[in-house]
Amino acid sequence: MKRPSFWDPRKVSSNFAPDLHRAREEGRLARITSVKDQVKSGDRHLLVLIDMERDFMPDGRLPVKGSFEDVERLGERIIHGITGEHYTDIMVTIDKHPPITIHSDVWFRDELGNPPDVTLPVRMVLDDPNPKRPVFKGHYVDGSVKTYVPNAMPKHTVAYWQHLNKTNQGDIWVWPDHCREGTDGVSIVPALAELIEWAAVARGFEPVYLYKGMIAQVDWFGPFRPCMDVPSHPQGGLQTAYLDYIGVCRSTEFAGEAKDFCVRWGMMQALEYFGSNPDVLGRVSFLNDCTSAIFPDSPDVKALDAAMQAKGVQLITHDAPFRS
Known part of the structure; x- marks a missing residue:
């Protein structure tokens, strides 16, 4: 099958207006078999792309080192998965935030009324739970520590931090402004957006989009x-419809x-949801060379690999054979 002529890995690092019309036309002319019969027979194969947005690229507002290379490898995987008539479904999650959120600098202030310096991420640790004026210690990644109080919803901020710790989700992180509505940072990487457009038209399926992050008073890391x-x-609980989508597919890649x-x-949300159904988790693969970490040395990275493997999820690379 013919590769899309517009795909050039060297363009992944460029922020350009994606030519979706050209991508659609090449998809229309690709002469790749529709997913219709596959879906009807239950032979569905899903690719889940979590937050492959401009702001998480190395030149974005919340940069992830190595993410350009992740997209390059992922692009090759998508091309082979479409021309080889494997993928029948693509799910794309989009991180998107309003102006004021619990992870933004305006939620906290120091003794002079100044917000945290979010040039680098800040980890907020509860120091005094006084509901009227709780005190948090802001731990910067350079080792410095400053004292902050919430500007808004102090009682909730304490309860939220306590919930995070009780559920082993850590502390409140304050991030550089990212993925804000109206900015280019919320957009899917243009080269990847073209591939998704091409794939959808070539195989005749509708990509599924899951938008997250629009609830101001809580974080929303995992998409589900x-x-x-x-x-x-309305989106304040478990997104079962998206998880059930995984359950009906013969294979799923993240x-x-x-x-x-x-x-x-x-991934932890998927592991928990399907924890009593090892058959589903045994059909899940994780593209380990198509993802990178903000803090690569974090123990959470190795812990995730171990948790996935313990539940039967396969850790693979972009050039691994597709599962039937």
Whole structure:
């Protein structure tokens, strides 16, 4: 089968307007068999892409070192998976945030009223749980520590931090502004967006998009559930429809950014949801060379690999054979 002529790995690091019309036309002319009969027979094969957005690239607002190379390898995997008539479905998660969130600098202030310096991420650790004026210690990745108090919802901020710790999700992280609505950072990497367009038209399927991160008072790392449920929000709980999508597929592959946060918790959510169904997890693969970490030396990275393998998930590379 003919490769898409527009695909050039050297373009992955470029921020350009994707030529979706050209991608559609090449998909239309690709003469690749539709997924219709495969889907009807239950022979479905899903690719899940977690937060492959501009702001998580090395030149983005929350850079992940190695992510350009991840996209290059992933692009080759997609091309082979489409021309080889393997993938029948693609799910894309999109991290997107409003102006004020619990992980933004405006949520906290120091004794002078200044927000944290988020040139680098800051880990907020509860120091004094006084509900009227709780105190957090901001731990910077360079080793420095400063004192902060919440600007908004102090009682909730304490309860949220306590929930994170009780559920082994760690502390509150304050990040550089990223994936804000209206910015180029929320967009899928252009070269990858073209491939998704081409793949969808070539095989005749509709990509599934899962948007996350729009609940101000909680984080939302793993795409299938916020870090703490918010019953008053329509997306404030477990996204079972997307997880059940995985359950009906004969094989599922995961890739994305970043391995120590959104990818990690997405995989942990899947492991928990299908924990009593090892048959489903045995059909899941993780593209280990198509994901990178914000903090590559974090013990969470190795812990995720161990957790996946313990549940039967296969760790593979982009050039591994496709599972039938």
